[in-house]
Amino acid sequence: MTWNRTPIFVVGVVATSLLGLVALPCFEVAMLYTLLDRSMAGSFFVPEQGGSQWLYANLFWLMGHPEVYVILIPGTAAVLEMVPVFARKPLFGARLAVIGIIALVALSILVWAHHMFVSGWAPTLAGPFMLTTELISIPTGLFFLVLIGTIWRGNIWTRLPMLFIYGFLWNFMIGGVTGISCSDVPADNELHGALFVTAHFHFTLLGGAMIGAMGALVYWFPKMTGRMLNERVGTVAFWTVMIGFNVHVPGDVLPGPGGDAPPRRRLPARVRGGEHGRDRRCLRHRRRDAHLPLCHRELVAIGQAGRAEPVARQDAGVVRAVAAAAGELRGAAGGDR
């Protein structure tokens, strides 16, 4: 079998494996460094001894973003494999789909720092990372063209896997559209930490990849086991998942930047880094947590003083405590801001 005749699902799985080979070792290295730091007095992530906390963040996301595509591509490729069967015509633009998969793999290792836009790491790189991230919408858009082009004027055979293909298109569309605003630096300044991002991610990975994988399971189950699944039970399962998902997750999208994630302990500022006036988070904190007008130097100082720094709007007690600590610091620094 030549590459030109390779089923698209196989192309997807090969691409995913290559991506995993590149991405996953970064996290393994981070784990190894952590082990050395914690059990052998290493200093990879200890700034006081010349290490860097940014190193961990970068290694983590060098794995973390490509990992998204390690999960996404097999489900997508399975949908691309199934759609010609149920539209009863060949895959429209099959070559475009292959190009899309290759472009997705290539781009996905160049976007990791979009998870660190508000962290204060390398603000000058925010623009380039925004660009690479937004470029991702091109290969994913190709998948939509290929799927819709195949369904278009097809002789549709509406069996269970076809329902999952429709479900994939619907959820992945919402995941893609919400992703554009997350990749945009100014929008991300507002959306970071909000449930909007969680909802985007769920629509992409659960609504897209998982629904695609469930469709693939239904489609290949007879081949794997020699038994057909019950179509009626499967249809009930499909609608239960689709309706349940589409009722519960948009609730996270609708509040937008106001939909804060549940209160959680943030990393101490010295871990997040950033200097006064150097990054945009000063602005962000003044806007989003208007009652908490701390600039970065203050946040860093609080972090260094070893205090926890939960920025939970709801938690008035904590806010008072942090504001009081900042007042002390400001007093000590002679009111200099």
Ligand SMILES: [Cu+2]
């Ligand atoms: Cu990412």
